[in-house]
Amino acid sequence: MNLIIINSGQKDLLQKSIDSLINTVETADFNIHIIREKDYREVTLNAILKRYGYEDLLIFGDDIIFTKDWFKVLMANRNEGDIIGFSMLYPGTDKVQDTGYDLVSIDNEISLKPQNRGKKVSDLDEFVLRECDSVNGCALYIRKDVVFKIPEISLDGMNRWGEFIYMNKAKKLGYKIIVLGHYLYHYGKSTKINPNKMLSSESYLLERKIWRNIVDKYIDENQITIHIKKILSNKLKKIVLSNKKILFYGAGTVSEFIYNKLKNNLDLNNIDFCSGLIEEEGKLFCNKRIIFYKDINFKNYNAIIITVFQKEKEIFNAIRAYIIKQKIYYITQDVIGNIIKFDIKKYNFNILN
CATH class of the missing domain: 3.90.550.10 (Spore Coat Polysaccharide Biosynthesis Protein SpsA; Chain A)
Incomplete structure (x- = not known):
């Protein structure tokens, strides 16, 4: 061998x-x-x-x-x-x-x-x-x-x-x-x-x-023998729809799914998508141009939602210097049978620090 x-x-x-x-x-x-x-x-x-x-x-x-x-x-x-x-x-x-x-x-x-x-x-x-x-x-x-x-x-x-x-x-x-x-x-x-x-x-x-x-x-x-359906929790829907100006950190499947499910109730002028990947800058995603995170004026947003799984702490550390009073959330998922349920949690800064 x-x-x-x-x-x-x-x-x-x-x-x-x-x-x-x-x-x-x-x-x-x-x-x-x-x-x-x-x-x-x-x-x-x-x-x-x-x-x-x-x-x-x-x-x-x-x-x-x-x-x-x-x-x-x-x-x-x-x-x-x-x-x-x-x-x-x-x-x-x-x-x-x-x-x-x-x-x-x-x-x-x-x-x-x-x-x-x-x-x-x-x-x-x-x-x-x-x-x-x-x-x-x-x-x-x-x-x-x-x-x-x-x-x-x-x-x-x-x-x-x-x-x-x-x-x-x-x-x-x-x-x-x-x-x-x-x-x-x-x-x-x-x-x-x-x-x-x-x-x-x-x-x-x-x-x-x-x-x-x-x-x-x-x-x-x-x-293919496994068929799965994705859904959003009521809590996630409520938080996304109740905030005036939202920045989604992550231009992937989760951000895309949230947008597609809620787009009829969202004002495109009140949402943006940013990425930590410079190669994604300016690319069209969910009818918006992706912004590189270092070029973001974070004070323009009252909520930031991190949609990259298992990277929330890493991303928070990258943007923490820009955070003043914004609410920071991250997306979680539960798999219940053949259902993937996306939910949302608010950061506990003390735990992360």
Whole structure:
């Protein structure tokens, strides 16, 4: 078995990853290789498949922190799947990043949903493994016979979804994709430092175009078995409609959904959308031009609503110097069966400080 760590050029992260690997595996039957990232992830992965795919592969990004018994758990379950991944936690927390990904239809739009994102591990039922549509691409076990059958990863993933496209092809050929209930830590940075924004930006507007191309080219709508509907809480509606001037921080799916649901009762002159991504500045979004957050005159707004999940503290710290008397809110979500309910909470500054 060959174990490969992809070196994205982040020395500190790479060293942390290697140290955690050494500290969590006493004896193991694999050869370790450190491979420098090429133009982007799909190109790197194709080089790995070509050079090392003659044996079973373990492929990790350098933003993965290994945890005790990860290899023991993998080996105990290696015969249960053909491509195997791990559940992920946000670094230094007990907050789930994903327990695998499933293709779902959300309000008739196909999406790849990270299961249990944002939940605490203690709130979830323990599980050994489960079958899914995809796993986190920064920690993969791939059997050599899968590589023999599918020797290349499509470049259509654009440094984001190449591994998913590969797993989707494998699943169509009858191979089994599973995620283990064992958690690793994932910084989520290894593919986000590419200087080419087409390959690294987290912009929803950019990623939406790429994803729609993938859906059209690779996904059969008949394979979607999970159908989800989104709704807004009454509290959220009331707060949005009762404030005179609102700034939404975030130009993504949540802001878009809130706007589309309430637009008939909103005055466009009283809402704006801002972003922390300079590449989104001036782009048309919900009939408004996105404003870069550093160019915002915050005193013009009496309410600021942060719509980027799991980033509320980070965003608040970025804008706190501009805040005077504005009310600051952030969006939360609850998943109740096949319903995603968006709600809203007001910041407790004392907790955040």
